[in-house]
Structure formats: structure tokens, C-alpha cells
Amino acid sequence: MIDRLTEHRGLDSFDIRYVALILAILGIGVLSIYSVTHGQKGGMAPYYLKQLIWIGLGAVAFLVMWASDYHSLARFAYPAYALILLMLVFVLFEGRTSKGAQRWIALGPFTFQPSEFAKLVLVLVLAHYYSKAPRVGWLQRVIVPGLLVLPGLLLILKQPDLGSGLSFVAVYAAMLLMVGVRSKALGFILLFSIMLFPFAWEGVWGSLHDYQRQRIMAFVDPGYDPGGKGYHALQSKIAIGSGELLGKGLYGGTQSQLKFLPEGHTDFVFAVFAEEWGFLGVLVLLTLFVGLIWLSLEIASKAKDQLGALLAVGIVAMLCFCVVVNIGMTAGMFPIVGIPLPLVSYGGSATIMTMAALGLLLNVKRKRLSLFY
Amino acid sequence: MATTHYPEAEFGDLHRRLFILRVGLLLVVALLGLRLWHLQIREGPYYRDLSENNRTRLVLLEPARGLIYDRHGVLLANNVPSFSLYVTLEDVKDREVLIQQLSNLLGFDPALVRKKMTAKGSKLLPRKIKDRMTLRDAMLVESNRLDMPGVMIQVESQRNYPGGVTAAHLLGYVGEISADQLEKPEFVDLHQGSIVGQYGVEKSYDRHMRGMAGQKNVEVDALGHEKKAVVVERPQAGNDLYLTIDVRLQKVAEDLLGGEYGAIVALDPNSGDILAMASRPGFDPNVLSRELTAKQWVEIVQDEGRPLNNRASQGQYPPGSIFKIPMAVAALETKTMSPSSTVFCNGGYQFGKRLYHDWKASGHGYVDLHNALVHSCDVYFYTIGQRMGIDVMAEFGKDFGLGKATGVELPSERTGIMPSTAWKQKAKNEQWLPGETISAAIGQGYVTVTPLQMASLVGTVANNGVSYRPRLVQAVMDRMSGNLQELPAVPRGKINAKPETFRVIKDALADVVTKGTATRAKSSMVTIGGKTGTAQVAALRTGPEENIPKKFRDHAWFVAFAPVESPKIAVAVLAEHMGHGGAAAAPLAKEVIETYMKLAPQVPAVTSDLSGVNRPERSAKDS
Numbered sequence: 001m002i003d004r005l006t007e008h009r010g011l012d013s014f015d016i017r018y019v020a021l022i023l024a025i026l027g028i029g030v031l032s033i034y035s036v037t038h039g040q041k042g043g044m045a046p047y048y049l050k051q052l053i054w055i056g057l058g059a060v061a062f063l064v065m066w067a068s069d070y071h072s073l074a075r076f077a078y079p080a081y082a083l084i085l086l087m088l089v090f091v092l093f094e095g096r097t098s099k100g101a102q103r104w105i106a107l108g109p110f111t112f113q114p115s116e117f118a119k120l121v122l123v124l125v126l127a128h129y130y131s132k133a134p135r136v137g138w139l140q141r142v143i144v145p146g147l148l149v150l151p152g153l154l155l156i157l158k159q160p161d162l163g164s165g166l167s168f169v170a171v172y173a174a175m176l177l178m179v180g181v182r183s184k185a186l187g188f189i190l191l192f193s194i195m196l197f198p199f200a201w202e203g204v205w206g207s208l209h210d211y212q213r214q215r216i217m218a219f220v221d222p223g224y225d226p227g228g229k230g231y232h233a234l235q236s237k238i239a240i241g242s243g244e245l246l247g248k249g250l251y252g253g254t255q256s257q258l259k260f261l262p263e264g265h266t267d268f269v270f271a272v273f274a275e276e277w278g279f280l281g282v283l284v285l286l287t288l289f290v291g292l293i294w295l296s297l298e299i300a301s302k303a304k305d306q307l308g309a310l311l312a313v314g315i316v317a318m319l320c321f322c323v324v325v326n327i328g329m330t331a332g333m334f335p336i337v338g339i340p341l342p343l344v345s346y347g348g349s350a351t352i353m354t355m356a357a358l359g360l361l362l363n364v365k366r367k368r369l370s371l372f373y
Numbered sequence: 374m375a376t377t378h379y380p381e382a383e384f385g386d387l388h389r390r391l392f393i394l395r396v397g398l399l400l401v402v403a404l405l406g407l408r409l410w411h412l413q414i415r416e417g418p419y420y421r422d423l424s425e426n427n428r429t430r431l432v433l434l435e436p437a438r439g440l441i442y443d444r445h446g447v448l449l450a451n452n453v454p455s456f457s458l459y460v461t462l463e464d465v466k467d468r469e470v471l472i473q474q475l476s477n478l479l480g481f482d483p484a485l486v487r488k489k490m491t492a493k494g495s496k497l498l499p500r501k502i503k504d505r506m507t508l509r510d511a512m513l514v515e516s517n518r519l520d521m522p523g524v525m526i527q528v529e530s531q532r533n534y535p536g537g538v539t540a541a542h543l544l545g546y547v548g549e550i551s552a553d554q555l556e557k558p559e560f561v562d563l564h565q566g567s568i569v570g571q572y573g574v575e576k577s578y579d580r581h582m583r584g585m586a587g588q589k590n591v592e593v594d595a596l597g598h599e600k601k602a603v604v605v606e607r608p609q610a611g612n613d614l615y616l617t618i619d620v621r622l623q624k625v626a627e628d629l630l631g632g633e634y635g636a637i638v639a640l641d642p643n644s645g646d647i648l649a650m651a652s653r654p655g656f657d658p659n660v661l662s663r664e665l666t667a668k669q670w671v672e673i674v675q676d677e678g679r680p681l682n683n684r685a686s687q688g689q690y691p692p693g694s695i696f697k698i699p700m701a702v703a704a705l706e707t708k709t710m711s712p713s714s715t716v717f718c719n720g721g722y723q724f725g726k727r728l729y730h731d732w733k734a735s736g737h738g739y740v741d742l743h744n745a746l747v748h749s750c751d752v753y754f755y756t757i758g759q760r761m762g763i764d765v766m767a768e769f770g771k772d773f774g775l776g777k778a779t780g781v782e783l784p785s786e787r788t789g790i791m792p793s794t795a796w797k798q799k800a801k802n803e804q805w806l807p808g809e810t811i812s813a814a815i816g817q818g819y820v821t822v823t824p825l826q827m828a829s830l831v832g833t834v835a836n837n838g839v840s841y842r843p844r845l846v847q848a849v850m851d852r853m854s855g856n857l858q859e860l861p862a863v864p865r866g867k868i869n870a871k872p873e874t875f876r877v878i879k880d881a882l883a884d885v886v887t888k889g890t891a892t893r894a895k896s897s898m899v900t901i902g903g904k905t906g907t908a909q910v911a912a913l914r915t916g917p918e919e920n921i922p923k924k925f926r927d928h929a930w931f932v933a934f935a936p937v938e939s940p941k942i943a944v945a946v947l948a949e950h951m952g953h954g955g956a957a958a959a960p961l962a963k964e965v966i967e968t969y970m971k972l973a974p975q976v977p978a979v980t981s982d983l984s985g986v987n988r989p990e991r992s993a994k995d996s
Contacts, residue, residue: 178390232605241412241420275424279413283406290402294395301391309387313394324401331408 014066015362021292022343022358026055028285029344032273035250036264047265047346054348058355065359070367073360074307077128080121081152087114088155113349115156115164120357122152122168123314126175131307141179145172163339167321174317175310232268235261237332239271247278265346267338271330285344289323296358299365308364315357432459432499432591434604435568436584437530439611441544441575443620444646444847448535450544450575450658455531456511459499460490464523474521475502479510499525501566505663525591532568532662538655540623542683543616543783543845545573546658562586572661572681574614574845577782581849584611613850615857617646625968626651629961634949635928636684636824639965642832642934642943644862645841647781648969650825652684686779686786689821690947693906693954694749695930696770696816698834698878701742703769704757705874712877715739718752722811729755729811732907746881747889749905751815758814763805766813767793772868773830774840775822780863781843789826792819817909824947827932832943834882835902835934837875838868883937886959891931894959899970900937903962905954906930908947926950931958935966942969 034048065073091105091114105112126145135141149172157165239253239261253275264272274282293316300312319342326341328334340347342354412420441450458475465471468490475481481503489502506514511526518524532547548571554560559580563569567586570579587608626637630653639649656673665673673681682688704710720736722729731737731751737744745753758766770776776791790796792813794805812818822830825843833840842863849858882902886894890905908928929951934940944962951957 174394178387178394180386180390237412238420238423240409241416242424244413244417244421274409274413279409279417282409282413286402286406290398293398297391297395297398301388313391316394320398320401324405327405328408331405331412333405333408 015295015365018292018295018358018362021288021295022355025285025288025292025343028273028288029269029341029346030055031250032269032276032344033265033346035253035276036269036272038251050348051346051351054351055355057348058352061352061356062359062362065356066362066366068363070308070311070360070363074124074128074131074311077121077124081125081148084114084118084121085151085155088118088152088159091115092155092158111348113347115159115161116347116349116353118152118156119164119167119171119318120315120353120360122149122171123175123311123318123357126172127307127310127314130175130179130310131305135179142176145176161338163325163337166325166337167318167339170321171314171318174321175314178310178313232263232336233329233332236268236271236330239268240274240331243275243278243281245279247274247276247281250276252276267326267336267340267345268330269345270327270341273344274330286327292358293320293323296361299361299368302368303364304368308367312361312364315361318357319354431605432525432527432589432602433564433566434587434589434606434608435529436586436608437610438532438547438568438584439578439582439850439852440613441582442613442615443618443623444616444648445619446615447620449540449616449620450532450534452530453533454528455504456506456508457504457527457529458502458506458511458514459525459527460502461499461523461525462490466522471521471524474517475524478513478517479503479506499527504529505531532659534658534662536620536624537659538657539620539627540618540650541573541655541658542652542685543573543618543650544658545575545784546571546661547575548662549664572784573658573683574616574782576784578614578846578849582611582614584852585609610852612852614846615848615850616845617641617648617847618650618845619648619969619972621972622649622965622969623651625649626961626965627653627655629964630948633951634678634684635951636688636947637944637961637965638685638824638828639942639944639969640828640832640843642836642940643841645829645832645843645865646847646862647825647843647845648942649965650683650685650845652682652688654678654680656680683783684824684947684949686781686783686823686825688947689787689789689823690928690930691818691820691908692816692822692827693908693928693930694751694816695822695827695830695904695906695932696814696820697746697749697754698830698882698904698932699769699773699775700754700757700766700814701746701878701881702773702834702868702870702874703761703766704742705877706769706870707761707765709757709760710742712742715741716745716750716753716756718750720752722752722755724755724759724808724811727808742877743881743884746878746904747884749885749890754814755811758810759807763810763813764793764795766810767791767796770820773833774826774865775820775830779823779825779829779843780865781825782845786825787823789822790819816906824945827930827947828943828945831904831932831934831945832940833868834875834878835940835943837872838870840865840867879937882934886933890955891933891959893955894931894933894963896935896963896967898967899935901933901935901963901966902937903931903933903959905959906932907953910950923950927952929954929957931955931962933959933962933966935970941973942966 030048030051033051034046037047087105094105105114125148129135129145129148135144149168153165153168156168242248243253253272261268261271270285273285277284296312296316296319300309300316303309303312322339322342325334325337326339326345329336329339340350343351437452440448440452443449460471462468468487472481472483472486472490475486476483486502489500492500506526514521514524514526534541534544534546547568550560550563550565550567550569554569555563555565560567560569562585563583564586567583569583570576575582585608587604587606590603590605622639626639626649630637630651632653634653636653637649637651638647640647654676660669661673705712717739718731718737720731720734722731729751732749737748737750737752740748740750740753742753744750767776770791776788776796778786778788780786792805792809797803797805797809797819809818813820829840829843842865844860844863847860849860850856851858879902882904883900885891885905886901886903891903894901894903906929908930910925910927927950929946929948931946931954932944933946934943942965944965946958946962946965948957948961
């Protein structure tokens with residue numbers, strides 16, 4: 001009886017606005033991927049078709065997450081994190097190398113990128129940690145979770161995958177701020193950071209690959225390497241800027257169609273979209289993202305418990321970070337760090353992970369509507 | 374679960390903080406919007422202008438292919454710079470004029486250039502028109518570049534084999550990827566014009582050696598003249614290979630064959646390392662790695678001596694009396710014969726209506742297993758073959774690797790045939806005839822083998838039944854990490870036979886050289902064990918050997934191992950149409966063994982000395 005009631009209420013939570021926003025953004029992604037890769041030769045399945053398959057798998061992940069119970073999921077947070085860490089270690093030794101970084105595990109004809117899934121698992125871990133017991137004092141609030149984040153972060157930086165590493169830090173920071181840090185703890189963090197900065201700089205800068213350093217240098221000082229690694233950033237800016245108000249229309253993007261723009265279907269897909277659909281298109285896409293994040297924050301603020309709220313906040317933080325950094329880097333505001341645009345960029349692991357995360361968010365909402373039992 | 378562990382006030386705080394987050398989010402998005410407005414609206418016309426004049430062309434930078442060394446670090450294959458001429462059609466004003474210019478200036482065939490220019494492909498990407506240009510031609514183009522917009526000279530690395538024909542069949546050659554290859558998944562990263570291995574280890578280890586292409590962005594002005602070139606992505610060099618062969622031994626083996634057709638394989642029975650693998654006639658991989666004209670191809674392919682055929686791994690010959698070695702193992706192991714039991718040989722073996730001759734018409738008299746091997750008595754083996762039957766023989770033959778590929782890292786290895794009743798049923802849909810067993814017993818009839826299989830077989834006997842997969846590559850040097858990855862020897866199995874069996878057979882093989890059919894292989898330097906063989910080419914023979922046209926003369930076989938006490942090398946020699954193995958092939962095997970024994974003391978370790986080898990830097994430039 002009660003079960004049936006919860007079931008009914010549960011279906012209510014399947015927010016149609018939320019799903020419509022996700023589908024609209026996914027649609028823009030597939031369209032842009034199709035546009036930039038439609039002329040490519042090769043016997044492999046076209047990218048847009050493969051992306052549709054990833055979306056299909058993502059939809060399954062979304063529904064599974066939505067139908068489950070985040071409380072029971074949180075119970076598996078630590079084992080899941082351990083598993084992900086194992087996979088990251090495996091990637092380090094056995095992974096598939098592409099463009100100088102070792103990020104992928106080969107699964108038959110497919111490859112699988114554990115660092116993407118690590119982000120979602122990290123949200124679960126931190127949410128679980130903070131809601132399990134009252135965490136008081138800066139040691140329990142800051143240091144211990146920091147130590148939880150560290151192994152994953154280091155393994156990801158070692159690959160090297162600067163983008164995913166930064167998302168890790170962003171999720172940690174967002175959760176920390178949501179739980180609240182007292183001024184004293186904040187002071188400690190600041191002091192520590194200042195003291196550790198030279199070492200951290202040495203460690204981080206030293207562990208970066210040449211191409212990453214060059215990209216960062218090209219951003220900090222564009223005159224440093226006018227033609228070298230600044231190339232991506234420049235071509236991306238030309239692509240976006242030349243779209244003007246109305247864009248050049250589907251297939252009309254000369255920058256992307258003529259391959260001046262590298263990675264047009266993955267990290268720089270936003271530039272492709274901006275070139276073809278102009279500022280108006282960009283406004284539409286930004287509005288869709290803001291709408292999605294807005295609804296997600298709504299879910300966070302109405303979550304029925306601490307765990308739900310923290311989960312929602314973590315997922316929103318992850319999403320926000322990726323959207324802002326990706327658009328920022330394509331528009332020449334940040335250095336190029338290699339973060340895909342969620343739901344838009346081509347990529348199996350990222351698409352499935354993002355859709356699973358959004359399903360989990362909706363699960364937080366569903367549980368709020370369900371009765372206590 | 375609905376409880377919260379934090380004080381109410383703090384949970385309430387969450388809402389305040391979420392509010393701040395929302396405001397922050399709106400601010401950031403507004404900032405992004407502002408930036409995009411700035412890019413697209415305020416500076417839009419500027420960027421549109423840039424995009425329309427974005428006359429940059431992406432040029433692929435071919436990676437430097439991995440180098441190949443022998444077991445002591447002697448360079449066998451490297452890359453040298455060569456000039457290629459590219460044309461970007463988008464920048465060409467009048468194709469016919471350009472074709473005329475190229476033909477006047479450099480003597481290019483106009484039809485060929487026209488064909489390349491009209492071939493399918495992007496107008497924006499430079500296409501290769503000619504490679505391996507001389508420096509003079511390249512300079513000529515450079516100095517006339519202003520008159521020929523769209524033309525570009527690119528320095529590329531060209532595969533070079535310093536040894537020329539030496540080890541050509543092992544190394545193989547490289548060539549432009551074919552349309553069929555482009556369709557295959559293993560070449561997915563490659564593109565039209567990519568260079569891939571087409572033969573030898575160049576082919577079988579192509580994935581390791583090819584590296585990854587980079588990109589260069591070339592800025593051209595409105596007339597298509599190159600203004601500035603910028604490297605976007607550096608090409609990644611391929612990995613280097615260290616082969617198991619000793620190039621000095623390889624050269625000796627090849628010179629021994631000289632102008633004759635045939636093959637010599639030498640391997641280390643304790644690891645399967647191939648020390649030398651010669652096949653004659655050979656070819657110059659430098660020529661084949663170039664773009665050949667159709668006429669040149671036809672010449673090579675139609676050459677009677679089939680120089681592209683690696684006779685060591687692809688040539689299939691009847692083993693002749695070499696087959697008596699596995700036969701002897703089978704006879705002892707099945708207890709068909711004891712070492713001391715004898716057979717009377719009167720020079721022939723009557724089966725049904727047919728008399729099977731011994732090579733010695735007067736016969737050998739009473740022979741035991743030892744003497745049957747030493748003097749290669751056919752009647753003895755007709756008899757035991759008849760007693761065991763073809764299927765038992767096939768079982769032992771297969772144990773020695775007959776009828777299957779050895780698994781050496783060379784493309785298109787042939788398996789030979791180890792016939793059996795089941796094989797004949799399947800292959801010919803006919804019943805096995807009893808008489809065929811008798812031919813098979815002395816390695817004639819349907820039985821065929823490759824010289825590599827024979828070297829492996831004699832090595833297995835020398836090593837008391839323990840065998841390794843013959844291999845050519847002992848280490849791969851990873852260019853990205855700088856690690857030298859040593860590949861372990863691959864055990865293939867052990868023949869299940871008594872140690873006594875191998876002792877008896879090795880004794881006999883030693884006597885083959887000291888007083889049997891192969892005294893010409895006797896060495897003052899080292900003890901050698903071996904077995905001669907003669908593979909019949911034509912069934913009917915009339916008159917003395919000299920009167921038979923060469924192409925109908927028999928093939929000469931000799932397999933050997935040395936030193937007899939603790940074997941370090943196993944050799945198989947096949948000399949086509951050279952008659953009897955004892956006369957033609959045995960001296961060659963002796964030379965190879967003696968050369969190796971002279972070389973061996975200077976080269977104690979196999980891979981451990983690689984670290985000390987001074988590896989020359991690749992000579993081709995990376996860009």
C-alpha cells in the first residue's frame with residue numbers, strides 16, 4: 001500500500017522540464033558532432049551514430065540511477081572509490097595511450113575512461129563522508145576528506161589529465177563550502193596553501209607534459225609561442241568570433257569544416273556550435289545549461305536530508321565547473337586543459353557519466369517526494 | 374535516514390549558501406555571455422575576416438619509423454631525408470600550366486602527374502606528386518616556386534637499408550599503404566600516403582615501428598605561396614627493433630649460397646633465436662621501398678627465381694632423408710624397433726607389384742638404427758614406416774612441428790604438409806594408399822617442409838626434445854619511455870620421449886658426419902652432428918646427374934647441430950637443384966657453424982650487451 005503510494009509519487013518526480021532540457025542539450029551536441037564529422041572518411045561508424053549509442057546507454061544509466069535509492073548507493077561509496085582507484089592504477093600501467101596521455105582502458109573495440117567515472121564516485125564519497133556523522137573541527141571537515149581526494153587526484157594528474165584533476169578539486173571545494181568551513185579552518189587552509197605553494201608548484205609544474213606547459217604559457221603570455229600551442233586557442237577564437245550574431249549555418253563553419261579547428265567534435269565542440277549558430281545559438285545553449293543547473297540547485301535546496309543535498313551540490317558543482325571551464329577555454333578566457341562540454345562533446349565515458357549523475361539528481365528529488373517509512 | 378547530523382542552524386545555512394552559489398553561477402554565466410558577445414558581436418567582423426583569409430593548410434608530419442638493429446646493435450634499417458613534391462590543388466591556378474611546368478623543369482611524365490592531380494581527395498590538403506627527388510630537382514623547384522603557386526617541397530624520411538640485399542627477406546620493405554589496407558581496423562590511424570611495412574618484420578612489427586603522425590600548419594598567402602610554417606603536433610617516432618640475427622653470420626650464409634637458389638637457417642636451439650636466415654635469390658629492399666613503376670613490378674613478380682619469396686619460411690620442399698630423424702624417434706618410442714634390432718637391406722623393398730629402390734642399389738646388408746641413419750638406408754625406413762603406418766608417423770611429425778606454422782614473426786609463413794589418412798580425406802577426398810606410406814617414410818610423396826621447420830626440428834633433437842618458437846625479434850625499444858623491453862623466449866613444448874632415444878639418435882647423427890653420408894661437413898674445430906637429405910624434383914630419372922637439365926635436378930638438404938656435446942647452434946641448408954645433400958649442402962652448414970663458433974666467444978651475452986651498445990641517433994629529421 002505504502003509501496004504503491006511511493007511508486008506513484010516517484011513517477012511525479014520524473015520532472016518533464018528537467019528531461020526536456022537534457023534532451024535539448026544532447027540534441028545540440030549530436031547536431032554539432034554530425035556537422036563537423038559528416039564528411040570524414042573511414043570504415044568506422046560515424047561519430048554521431050556512436051554518440052547516439054552512448055546517449056542510449058546514458059539513458060539506461062539515467063533511469064537506473066533515478067529508480068534506485070541514493071542512500072543505498074552511498075553505502076557503496078567507499079568500495080566504488082577503491083575500485084576506481086584500482087582502475088586508475090591499471091590505466092597507468094596498462095592503459096591505452098592517446099595524444100601523450102594514458103587515460104583509457106581498452107574493452108574490446110571500445111575504450112573506457114575511468115577518470116570520468118571517478119568524478120561521480122568522488123561526489124558520492126564526499127557526500128557519504130559528511131552525512132555519516134557530524135564532522136566537526138577543521139581536521140574532520142577539511143583534512144580527512146582532503147586525504148580521501150588526494151590518491152584519486154594524484155593518479156589522474158599522473159596520466160596526465162589536468163582537466164579531470166581540476167574537476168576533482170572543484171568538487172571537493174564546492175562540498176567543503178557547502179558544509180561550511182569556519183574562519184579559523186579557512187585561515188589554516190590559506191596558511192597551508194601559501195606554505196605549500198612552492199612545493200606544489202614544483203610538483204605540479206614539473207609533472208606537466210610539455211604540451212600542457214606550453215598551453216598554459218601561451219595563455220599567460222600569448223606572445224610566448226605565437227604560432228605553437230596558441231594555435232588551438234586562436235583557431236577556436238576565430239571560429240567563435242566569425243559566427244557573429246546569426247552564425248554561418250549548419251555545415252557552414254569554415255573553421256571547423258576545413259579542419260583548422262582541432263578536436264572539433266570533442267573538447268572544441270562549443271566553438272563549432274558557436275561558429276555555425278552564432279551568438280543567438282550560444283545564448284540558447286547557455287540558457288539551457290542555466291535552466292538545467294537552476295533546476296538542479298532547486299533539488300539540492302529541497303533535498304530531504306544532508307546526504308541528498310550534498311549529493312546534489314556535488315553533482316551541480318561538477319557540471320558547472322565543466323561547462324564554465326570548457327566554454328571559457330574555447331573562448332580564450334582560460335588555458336586549454338582538455339575538459340569536455342557535458343552532454344555536448346563526443347565521448348562515451350563522459351556522456352554516460354553525466355547522464356548517470358543527472359539521474360542521481362532526479363533520484364534525490366524522487367526521494368524527497370516519497371513518504372518516510 | 375532522514376535525520377541530519379548537523380545542527381539545524383547549520384543545515385539552514387545550506388540554503389543561504391545555495392543562494393550564494395546561484396548568484397555566483399549567474400555572475401559567471403553573465404561573464405561568459407559577455408565574453409562571447411565581445412567575440413561574436415563586437416569583434417565578430419574582425420574574426421569573420423580572419424576566418425575568410427585563414428589560408429592556412431594543415432600538413433601531416435610523417436613520424437620517423439623505428440630503426441632495426443641486429444643482436445649486437447648493428448644498424449640494419451634507418452631513415453634518411455628525402456625530398457617530396459606536394460601540390461595543393463586549391464592554390465593552383467591552372468592545372469595544365471603547372472603540369473607543363475613540372476614536365477619541362479623536372480622531366481615528370483605529364484600523364485602521371487595529371488593522374489595524381491585528378492585522383493580523389495581534398496583540394497585543400499597537399500597531395501604527394503613525387504617522392505625521392507634528387508637534391509638538385511628539389512632546389513630547382515624551390516628556386517622556381519614563385520611561378521608555381523601551390524607547389525611545395527617537403528623533406529621526409531625515406532627508409533634506408535644500409536646492408537642492401539643483406540637480410541632482405543627478414544627485414545622486408547615498406548611502401549605506401551594500399552586502398553585495401555586503409556579499410557582495415559589496424560590501420561585506422563593512418564591516411565592515404567602513409568608508409569607501412571609490406572613484408573618481413575617491417576610488416577609483422579609495423580604497429581610498433583610506425584609511430585604517430587604529427588601536424589604542421591602552413592600559412593599561405595592569397596597566391597598559395599607558403600609564408601610561415603608552424604608545428605602543431607610533433608610526430609612521435611616509432612619503436613626500434615633488436616633482431617636475434619647476427620648480421621655477420623647472415624652475410625656468410627648469404628654468400629655461401631651465392632648465385633644458387635636456396636635457403637640457410639641457423640638458430641639457437643636453447644632459445645629459438647634465429648641467428649641467420651638466408652634466402653636466395655634476394656632483392657634490394659631499398660628499391661622496393663621506393664615507388665616502383667608498373668614495369669619494374671612486373672619484372673620482379675615475374676622473375677623465374679621468385680626473389681620476393683623467402684625460401685626459408687615460405688619455400689616448401691619434400692624433406693627427403695631428413696625425415697628419417699623423426700621416423701627414428703617414432704620407431705624407438707613406439708617400440709617398433711629397438712636400437713639393436715636390424716633390417717636386411719638388399720637394395721630394394723618389394724611392396725605389392727612395385728619395388729621401392731634404395732639409393733644404394735647393392736644394398737646395405739644388415740643395418741640397425743644407428744647404421745640406417747649414418748648411411749641413410751632407405752629400406753630400413755620403408756620397413757619401419759610400413760610397420761607403424763602413416764598416422765603414427767604423422768603424430769610424431771606433428772610433435773616436431775611439421776605441417777604447422779612455426780609462428781616466427783614473418784608474414785605468410787607456409788606450413789608444409791604432414792600427411793595422414795584424415796589429411797588426404799580432407800584435402801583430396803581420397804583414401805590413403807598403402808604405397809604412399811612407403812614414400813612418406815623417406816620424406817617423399819606428400820610430405821613437404823620449410824627449411825625453417827627443419828632447423829627447428831634438428832634444434833629440438835639437439836636440445837633433447839625441448840623446443841622454442843623460432844623468433845626474430847628479441848627486444849623492442851620504446852621511443853616514448855626510452856625503455857628497452859626484452860621479449861622472453863617462447864617455449865613451444867617438449868617431445869615426450871625417453872632421453873635414451875635422443876642419445877641414440879644424436880650418436881648416429883654425429884657419425885653421419887664422421888663416417889657417414891656427410892663427411893664433407895666434418896670440422897677440425899667443433900663436433901658436428903647432422904643428416905643429409907635429397908628432395909626428389911622429378912620422379913623419372915635417366916642417365917647420370919650431369920645429363921639432367923638443372924631445373925629437374927634434386928634439391929640438396931643438410932641439417933646439423935654443434936657442438937654435439939652441448940649444442941649451441943642448429944642449421945638447416947637447402948640448395949635447390951644441387952643434387953645430393955652430402956655433397957652440395959653439408960659443406961655450407963659446416964661453414965656456417967664454424968663462422969658462428971669463431972664469432973661466439975666475442976659475444977657472450979645476448980641481450981645484456983645491448984645496454985652498452987652505442988645506438989646511433991636516427992639520421993632523418995623529425996620534421
